[in-house]
Amino acid sequence: MDAGYFVGRKEIVDWVNETLQLSLSKVEQTASGAVACQLLDRIYPGKVPLGKVNWDAKLDYEFLSNYKILQNAFTRLKIDKHLPVEKLVRAKYQDNLEFMQWFKRFYELNNPALDYDPVAARAGGKGAGGAARILPAAGSSFSNSTRVGGTPSKPVAGRSNSRSIGSSASTSYTSGCVARDKENGGSRTISNKPKVASVPLMDEVLVQKAEALQQENATLQATIEGLEKERDFYFEKLTVVEEMLQERQAGAGDDVIPEVAELVEQIFKVLYATESTTAPPASVVSVESSEAAAAAVAAPSAVV
Numbered sequence: 001m002d003a004g005y006f007v008g009r010k011e012i013v014d015w016v017n018e019t020l021q022l023s024l025s026k027v028e029q030t031a032s033g034a035v036a037c038q039l040l041d042r043i044y045p046g047k048v049p050l051g052k053v054n055w056d057a058k059l060d061y062e063f064l065s066n067y068k069i070l071q072n073a074f075t076r077l078k079i080d081k082h083l084p085v086e087k088l089v090r091a092k093y094q095d096n097l098e099f100m101q102w103f104k105r106f107y108e109l110n111n112p113a114l115d116y117d118p119v120a121a122r123a124g125g126k127g128a129g130g131a132a133r134i135l136p137a138a139g140s141s142f143s144n145s146t147r148v149g150g151t152p153s154k155p156v157a158g159r160s161n162s163r164s165i166g167s168s169a170s171t172s173y174t175s176g177c178v179a180r181d182k183e184n185g186g187s188r189t190i191s192n193k194p195k196v197a198s199v200p201l202m203d204e205v206l207v208q209k210a211e212a213l214q215q216e217n218a219t220l221q222a223t224i225e226g227l228e229k230e231r232d233f234y235f236e237k238l239t240v241v242e243e244m245l246q247e248r249q250a251g252a253g254d255d256v257i258p259e260v261a262e263l264v265e266q267i268f269k270v271l272y273a274t275e276s277t278t279a280p281p282a283s284v285v286s287v288e289s290s291e292a293a294a295a296a297v298a299a300p301s302a303v304v
Helices: 002-006 009-020 034-043 060-076 093-109 155-183 193-250 258-272 287-296
Strands: none
Touching: 009 034, 009 093, 009 193, 034 060, 034 093, 093 193, 193 258
8 A cells, every 4th residue: 555655635635526526625624534434435335324424524523423434334344444533533634644545545446336426425414515615624623622632621620629529528527526416415526626627638639639630731732732733834844845846747848857857756755755665765866866957957046
């Protein structure tokens, strides 16, 4: 399946739109799982219950419901493919691009049926009528509290509630002791005070532990968000480079210089290298070919 990862974003979006008669503008819009469900149904017509697929999914549980339908279909068809649902539902560019690259390659290897009407096939699904016009915006369905490692939206409220519970418990305990002593004809309220004080003391220890865990959780969440922003920043730059190279490759005629074509191919291999493939070392692109390419192509001095 390695060859499938040499497919660019634009080609993936065009392929999905043409295959399912949709109008996606970005690969992140496949994050709801509805597109993947119909692509599988396109390969194996009638094997996916498209009537249960929610094309209008906007919330996390709706996304997960679509992926559950897809996973069940994979199991029935004995397709050995792990679904990274926790990554896909975040609607991030890299994760959804790689999944659609795999799906395109799987689609090509399994000879889908030709007499397939995608609009009629998904007609029974929720929100299918507007699926051809627009799909849920990427990243709009999840708040930080619903993601893995998300911090609670109101940590202070949990602290105040725990204290009020401890306070009410100690009050009830004291009232019970006083009532019992009056029934026995004695007054032993003073002797019971140390036991009453132990209840709020234990409560304070739990509150301190909860606060420490919340602070650690917030630190980890901030670290994760920072790494995600940095990853997205560099992927946007790589996307721009990819589009520039694709435009250069598409506009090249018969008079293209071999050194330039070779340099473009080497750059594509570096861009599309994955964990299962090895990127070519820097020495592959020789100094001579780089100098020839630079002399042959009037490249701008800076790209903003």
